[in-house]
Amino acid sequence: MRVIAGKARRLPLKTLPGPDTRPTTDRIKETLFNILQPELPDCRFLDLYSGSGAIGIEALSRGASYAVFVEKNPRACACIRENLAFTKLVEDGKLLTMDVLQALRSLEGQEAFDCIFMDPPYGKELERQALEYLAGSSLADGETLIIIEAELHTDFSYAEELGYDMIRSKEYKTNKHVFLRKRK
DSSP: OBOOSSTTTTOBOOOOSSTTOOOOOHHHHHHHHHHHGGGOTTOEEEEESOTTSHHHHHHHHTTOSEEEEEOOOHHHHHHHHHHHHHTTOGGGEEEEOSOHHHHHHHHTTSOOOSEEEEOOOTTSOHHHHHHHHHHTOTTOOTTOEEEEEEETTOOOGGGTTTTEEEEEEEEOSSEEEEEEEEOO
16 A cells, blocks of 8 residues: 555555455545545545544645544554654644544534545444534534545435535445535
8 A cells, every 4th residue: 555646655554454444445545536636735634533544644645734533443543653754744644542433522623624534444333423423513514525435335315314415426346435515
């Protein structure tokens, strides 16, 4: 796995061995960031369920001004720290070693993020819990682009009831990216 483009282009990133994390493949990451590129210059990026930190690091490499990484697994957090240091992006990132809902509560009151990405463990409805929280939070507003990586069959029909509009969905062989914004 590597940084695809930007100031840290081609630098390899470490990942955790084993089933604890599911790194986004370079091909899918490239497709995702081709879609996100217009949103990235000077954006504030929130990477929930960060794993190795590859998505937030890619955002920083491509022009995001600041990224917050949220990961509760201590081994994954060590990996994120190493990747931020190796890519020389440590000054632009903040790592919160805690549960996602705890992290969101600790960030409450700050200005809204421009992009929020989440890739939670599949099949546990953790994306729904995060979306429920963000629906009433100052961390996301009508301009915030929320991207969720999920299993292909994951149902997001509840998102409209929570006050989100689905902007687009990009499907791959086994998973998909869903793009949402809070209704204004």
